[in-house]
Amino acid sequence: MRFHDAFKSAIKSVQHSKMRSFLTILGIVIGVASVIILMSVGQSAQDYILNQVKGVGSNLVFVIPGGTSGSKFAAPASSRGVIIKTLTSLDVDALKREPTIAAVSPLVNGQATIAYGNNNNSIPYQGVAADFFPMRGFGVSSGRIFTSSDVGSSNRIVLIGQTVAKTLFGDVTPLGKFVRLGNIPFQVVGVLENKGVGPGGIDQNNMAIVPITVAQNQLLGITYYNYLLVEANDAYNIDFVTSRVKTVLRQNHHITDPAKDDFTVETQADILSILGNITSVMTIFLTAIASISLLVGGIGIMNIMLVSVIERTREIGLRKAVGATTADILKQFLTEATLLTLMGGVIGIGLGALVTFGAYLIIAKGLAVDWTFVLPLDAVLLGAGVSILTGIVFGFYPARQAAKKSPIEALHYE
Amino acid sequence: MLAAKNLKKKYQDDGSETQALCGISFEIRKGEFVAVMGPSGSGKSTLLHLMGFLDRPTGGSYSFFGRNIDDLTDAELAAIRNDEMGFIFQDFNLLGKSTVFENVELPLLYCERTPPRKRKEAVEKAIASVGLAEKSNVEAGKLSGGQKQRVAIARALVNNPNVIFADEPTGNLDSLSGGQVMNILRKLNDAGHTVILVTHETYTAEFAERLIRLKDGRLESDAPVKYRRGTEQFVK
Numbered sequence: 001m002r003f004h005d006a007f008k009s010a011i012k013s014v015q016h017s018k019m020r021s022f023l024t025i026l027g028i029v030i031g032v033a034s035v036i037i038l039m040s041v042g043q044s045a046q047d048y049i050l051n052q053v054k055g056v057g058s059n060l061v062f063v064i065p066g067g068t069s070g071s072k073f074a075a076p077a078s079s080r081g082v083i084i085k086t087l088t089s090l091d092v093d094a095l096k097r098e099p100t101i102a103a104v105s106p107l108v109n110g111q112a113t114i115a116y117g118n119n120n121n122s123i124p125y126q127g128v129a130a131d132f133f134p135m136r137g138f139g140v141s142s143g144r145i146f147t148s149s150d151v152g153s154s155n156r157i158v159l160i161g162q163t164v165a166k167t168l169f170g171d172v173t174p175l176g177k178f179v180r181l182g183n184i185p186f187q188v189v190g191v192l193e194n195k196g197v198g199p200g201g202i203d204q205n206n207m208a209i210v211p212i213t214v215a216q217n218q219l220l221g222i223t224y225y226n227y228l229l230v231e232a233n234d235a236y237n238i239d240f241v242t243s244r245v246k247t248v249l250r251q252n253h254h255i256t257d258p259a260k261d262d263f264t265v266e267t268q269a270d271i272l273s274i275l276g277n278i279t280s281v282m283t284i285f286l287t288a289i290a291s292i293s294l295l296v297g298g299i300g301i302m303n304i305m306l307v308s309v310i311e312r313t314r315e316i317g318l319r320k321a322v323g324a325t326t327a328d329i330l331k332q333f334l335t336e337a338t339l340l341t342l343m344g345g346v347i348g349i350g351l352g353a354l355v356t357f358g359a360y361l362i363i364a365k366g367l368a369v370d371w372t373f374v375l376p377l378d379a380v381l382l383g384a385g386v387s388i389l390t391g392i393v394f395g396f397y398p399a400r401q402a403a404k405k406s407p408i409e410a411l412h413y414e
Numbered sequence: 415m416l417a418a419k420n421l422k423k424k425y426q427d428d429g430s431e432t433q434a435l436c437g438i439s440f441e442i443r444k445g446e447f448v449a450v451m452g453p454s455g456s457g458k459s460t461l462l463h464l465m466g467f468l469d470r471p472t473g474g475s476y477s478f479f480g481r482n483i484d485d486l487t488d489a490e491l492a493a494i495r496n497d498e499m500g501f502i503f504q505d506f507n508l509l510g511k512s513t514v515f516e517n518v519e520l521p522l523l524y525c526e527r528t529p530p531r532k533r534k535e536a537v538e539k540a541i542a543s544v545g546l547a548e549k550s551n552v553e554a555g556k557l558s559g560g561q562k563q564r565v566a567i568a569r570a571l572v573n574n575p576n577v578i579f580a581d582e583p584t585g586n587l588d589s590l591s592g593g594q595v596m597n598i599l600r601k602l603n604d605a606g607h608t609v610i611l612v613t614h615e616t617y618t619a620e621f622a623e624r625l626i627r628l629k630d631g632r633l634e635s636d637a638p639v640k641y642r643r644g645t646e647q648f649v650k
Contacts, residue, residue, distance in 0.1 A: 002530075005523045016511045318507045321468055322569070323496020323524035325489045408468045411507065 001328040003335070010336040014343070021340060024304040027297025028344030028390060029351060032383040034290035036352025039379035041359060042283030044372055049275055051370065058268050059102075060135065061242055063087065063228035063249065067261040085224035086253060086262045092228065094252050100236040100244045105132040106225040108215050112182035114160070114208060116168040123164060125181065125208040127215020135231050138209075143175045143190025151211040154218070158186035163206040165191045181208060182219050238267055294386055297344065298394035305337050305398035316402050317410025330403040337395020338388055345387025349380055415479060416442040416465060416577070416608075422473030423460050434460040436631040437474060442610065444479075444576065447603040449611045449622035449639070457631040459581055462612045466499055466579045467491040479576065496524050500570030500607075504582035506562040508569075510555030514546060517554050518568045525573055540572040541565075544598055560591025567598055577608040584618050596621045617643070 014021045065084035087106070095104045108127040113120050130148045132138065139145070140159060150157055158181060165174050174188040195204035216222055232241035245265050246258070253262055309316070316329055324332075353375050360373035423435040434457045442448050452458045463469040464476055467483060476483050478494065486494070495501075500521075508517050518540050522533045541550055544564035549557065554565055563583060570578050580599060584592035600621055603609045613619050620643045627634040 001524055004530075009523075012512065012516075314507065315509060318509075319520065319524075320492065321466075321495065321501050321507075322521040323492050325492045325524070327489070328492075328524055406469070408463050411468070411503070 001324065001331055003331070006328075006332050006335040007339070009332055010339040013336050014339060020304065021343075024301055025297075025340050025344030025347070027293065027300040028341050028387055029297075029348040031290065031294035031297045032345045032348025032387055033352040033355065034293055035287055035386070036349055036375075036379050036383050037355050037359075038286045038290050039283060039382070040352065040356040040375050042279065042286065043374040043376050043379075044356075044360070046276065046279040046283070047372055047374060048370065049279060050272055053268060053271050053275060059232045059234065059238060060268060061230040061232060061238070061245055062266045062271070063091075063230060063245060064264045064266065065224070065227065065262070066264060068264050084262070085222075087225040087228055088223065091249060091252050092225075094248050095228070095230060095245065098244055098248055100233050100241045101230055102233045103131040103135055103231040105129045105135055105229040106212055106227075107132070107229060108212060108220060108222065108226045110182075110215060110220050112219065113180075114164060114168065115180045116174075116177065119168045121164065121167050121206075123161075123207055125158075125210060125215070125219070127210050127212035127219070129212050131231075132209075132229065135229055138195075139193045140190035141193050142173070143188070145190060146209075146211055151213055154213040155211060156184065156186045156214055156218075157189045157211065159190045159192055159209040160188055161192045161203075161205040161207050162194050163203065164208060181210065184218055186210065186214075238269075242267055291386070294390060298341075298390040301337060301341060301390065302394040302398060305333065305395055306401065308336075309333065309398045309402040312402075313405065313410045313413035316405050317407050317413065320405070320407035321411060326403045329405075330399045333399035333402045334392065334395050337399065338391030341387045341391030341395070342384070345384050348387065349383045352379075352383070415444065416477070416610075418461075418465070418474065418476045420474035421461070421464060421471050421476055423457070423464060423469070424472045434631055435464070435471075438628070438631075438633050439474075440626060440633065440636055442608065444608055445603070445606055446624060447600070447609045447611070447622045448624045448626060449613060449619035450626045450628065451613060451616070451619045452628035452634070453614060455630075456628040458612045458614075458628050460631075461628065462579055462581050462610065465610060466501060467495050468501075492524070496521055497527070497573065498576045500573065500575040500578040502563070502566050502570050502578065502580040502583045504585040506559075506566045506586075508554040508562055508565055510553065512554060513551050514541060514554055514557070514565050514568075515550045517565055518572050520569060521573045528573070536572055537568075540568040543571070544568045558591070559587050560594060563587060563591065563595050564598065567595065567602075571602060571607070575607065577610060578602060580609065580611045582613055583611070584613070584615065592618070 065087045089106070092104050092106050095101055105128055109124065110127070111122065111124050113122050129151050130146050133145045141162070143159070145159065146157065158179065160168070160174060168174065168179060169177070174191060177188050178185050179188060180186070192204070192209070210219070230245055232238050242265055246261070249263050250256070250258070250261065255261060319329060356375060357373055360371060363369050364371040419439050420437045421435055421439065422433070422437050425432045425434055438461065450458045450461060460469070464471050467478065470483060479498070481494070483491070509520070515537055519533060519537045522528050522536060528536060538547070538550070541547055544567050546561060546564055546568065549561065554562060557565065578599070583595050583599070587595060596618065599609050599611065609622070611619070611622055619625055620639055620641065622639055623642060624637070625639050626636045
């Protein structure tokens, strides 16, 4: 039997029992659609997160307190909740003297309630130096940013995000108004530009920024920094600058063995690599879970095909009587199973693409997030490939059962 | 020539054994019209299945135009069934949801020597020969019993076989349809096809030129039909 004839025969068989065929492939449709959705949304999320990090600037170096265990993906101790007080103003001063470095901004983080009148909200805040704004590309939509003098004088002034402004003030301009942050009065001097979620997962529209001196001394009561933001001098290679930062900090901290570093230095490329790996692993993990439904769908195909083989026993007997060989029957039923799963795969890919596009419309248009619609080619190929493979694997046993029937026993089947 | 020598067939089912054929010998020459008769359980259908390579004997030997069944693989048997044999069954065995054309085309799907472009011509010729040209695109399941059996005959002769095996072809038909079917078989025989007819009806068997009678799996008689019926004499 030619493949063309087996294919035509399979199409006729599907046409003859449309509802059953549809129900048979439903599992595959759902399975493939899930895989497509997770891979596509996963890719979009990865692109989004990486773009956010890229937006930070490629010439920036992050210094985080605490060393790592040496493994590339090990987190520094501070990120595991351990309070490490090793980064101080001495480090900032030393780094500022380094010619390969253009600017340094220390940062501290906190969480506090911000209140205006009867409105209040618990938000994260950052204490930063004046250099922070040009380094991170932060600007204001109204008002002004801090100056070095504001930081030096510990002025109780605050910049608030767009969401905070809306929550506390509604349509009234917040500029010049006094809010309470952690029960300390601050004057609002600016409203930050619209920003999305930052690399740390913080919604930058729902935060406040205060001078680092005020944050350290009045809000947190600490003398150390949570991390340092270092901007490389454009004349130098970023890797060289990174090595210089390490050398300066080791000298400051009297460290001779690099394995005993009490800080971690990461570049944007390092963070991109780590985040890329994390999101990839998450996508693979979720896709693997979605693949379970493909397995269930495949078993469904096998079940229905086995029933179909029993129902069509006399047809198998007839085909054998008129000259079909065991290989012909195997080919016919395997083609039928594969056609069914391929149809399921194609519908699943379409459905997955549709849902992914719907998610894009909601996230990008509805929520005004910088989200892109991605339908990765590898997801489409995987969906089609896996659906064909499912047909072959789960169709083989029923096809084999059909093929090995004796013609005369099959013809006499009641 | 079809030659059976001491042909035996034993069925085993759940530990019990049934000897369907107990050693039968005969020869059938090319172009003969042979009826195999006998009461129910006499082994006539079993004999037809063995002669048509649909089953294998458990004893003795059987050869089809010089090829012994024991020397052939299942695939070779299938190729001979496809190339040189045609089958007509009592209950038609049509694909009910397929058209007349598709049913008649079925053997050609497994025939490597008939290219797809020649199939249409062969199928249309076979359908026309049983007088169903206008029903070509009708679903087989929607036809009357007589028409269904004519479709089965068209399917049996579409590959121009040497031998046509008919297993109770008029068993499910009224007199008129039965007559039509027997007339077609007679004409096919006149055209040179060997026809082997299994029946328990004397008036059907008398269309043949030779009658083999079986009883309890044994050959009771093998003789020419004394008063062969004409093509217009089919009366149930």
